[in-house]
Amino acid sequence: MSNEDEKLIILDDEKKILLDHDYDGIRELNHPLPKWWLVTFYITIIFAAYYYVHHTFLGAKSLDQEYQEHVAQIEAAQAEWQKKHGGFNWDKYNAYIATPEAKKLGAKRYKRKCKACHAKDGGGGVGPNLTDDYWIHGSGDAEMVYNIINQGVVDKGMQAWKGVLSEEEILAVTAHVVNLRGTTPSEPKEPQGELVE
Ligand code: HEC
Numbered sequence: 001m002s003n004e005d006e007k008l009i010i011l012d013d014e015k016k017i018l019l020d021h022d023y024d025g026i027r028e029l030n031h032p033l034p035k036w037w038l039v040t041f042y043i044t045i046i047f048a049a050y051y052y053v054h055h056t057f058l059g060a061k062s063l064d065q066e067y068q069e070h071v072a073q074i075e076a077a078q079a080e081w082q083k084k085h086g087g088f089n090w091d092k093y094n095a096y097i098a099t100p101e102a103k104k105l106g107a108k109r110y111k112r113k114c115k116a117c118h119a120k121d122g123g124g125g126v127g128p129n130l131t132d133d134y135w136i137h138g139s140g141d142a143e144m145v146y147n148i149i150n151q152g153v154v155d156k157g158m159q160a161w162k163g164v165l166s167e168e169e170i171l172a173v174t175a176h177v178v179n180l181r182g183t184t185p186s187e188p189k190e191p192q193g194e195l196v197e
Contacts (some may be wrong), residue, residue, distance in 0.1 A: 001056045096168065097175035106176030109169050114177075117158065122177070123185025127158060128192045130180045136193035140181060145176040 010018060017030045033041075054060045061069070082088075096102050106179035111120065117127035128136060137153070149170050152160035161170060 087118030088143045092141070093142055093146070093171055093174070098169050102168075102172045102175060105169060106172035106174075109165060110174045110176045113161070113165065114173065119185060119187065119189075121185040122180035122183065123187050129185070129189040130177050131183050131185050131188065132191050133181070133196055134191035134193045135196050138196075140178075140196050141177050142174050145177045146170060149173060149177075 014029055019028045019030050020027065055062075058114070097106075114127075117125055118130050119125050122130040123132065129133075135144070137148050147159075149165075150160060150162040152158045154160060161173075165173065
């Protein structure tokens with residue numbers, strides 16, 4: 001079949017790139033692929049070869065091994081953090097502070113160890129106001145309060161109470177501080193830190 005039979009209109013320029021073959025009247029133009037595309041394609045071939053050799057023969061770690069390693073690292077970091085911050089546990093906290101002696105102990109220890117700087121009613125003094133919604137060291141929830149009591153804010157003048165007070169005493173004082181929030185102290189210190197809704 002000639003071009004005329006098919007009534008194909010082929011521009012002069014296109015003739016140069018018209019391929020010989022003819023599939024039941026379907027002709028092809030030879031459009032070269034763009035350079036950037038080819039370069040990208042060749043890079044993927046090189047990468048595939050590298051990847052195959054690296055993982056099949058050179059003993060690179062599998063994704064599963066990498067994942068396990070990362071999990072182990074995270075667990076180690078968590079364990080380290082827990083150790084440093086006294087290992088707060090919400091279940092333990094909630095179970096303990098529900099007991100009547102925890103309430104009494106919390107109030108007693110607060111009066112003896114914290115009142116001097118945070119005021120009897122939590123209004124603040126040397127230390128910040130513990131009744132308002134502003135917190136310097138985080139959310140003001142039990143976990144944060146517990147951690148701050150354990151580690152103190154040594155450079156600002158509050159000692160670490162871990163080792164001075166027992167774990168139960170710290171849990172009890174934590175609950176006491178958490179309960180101070182929202183109460184109205186007689187001489188409230190101005191807010192410090194960030195507003196926590
Ligand atoms: C010698 C003074 C002093 C004593 C005693 C003290 N604190 Fe503090 N406390 C501070 C100071 C100062 C800060 C503020 C540190 C800062 O600016 O970061 C603080 C911060 C805190 C915070 C964090 C407040 C926030 O806004 O993030 C909590 C909670 C707290 N103290 C609880 C206690 C408890 C509970 C006790 C008793 C076991 C106690 N403090 C004893 C001085 C004291």
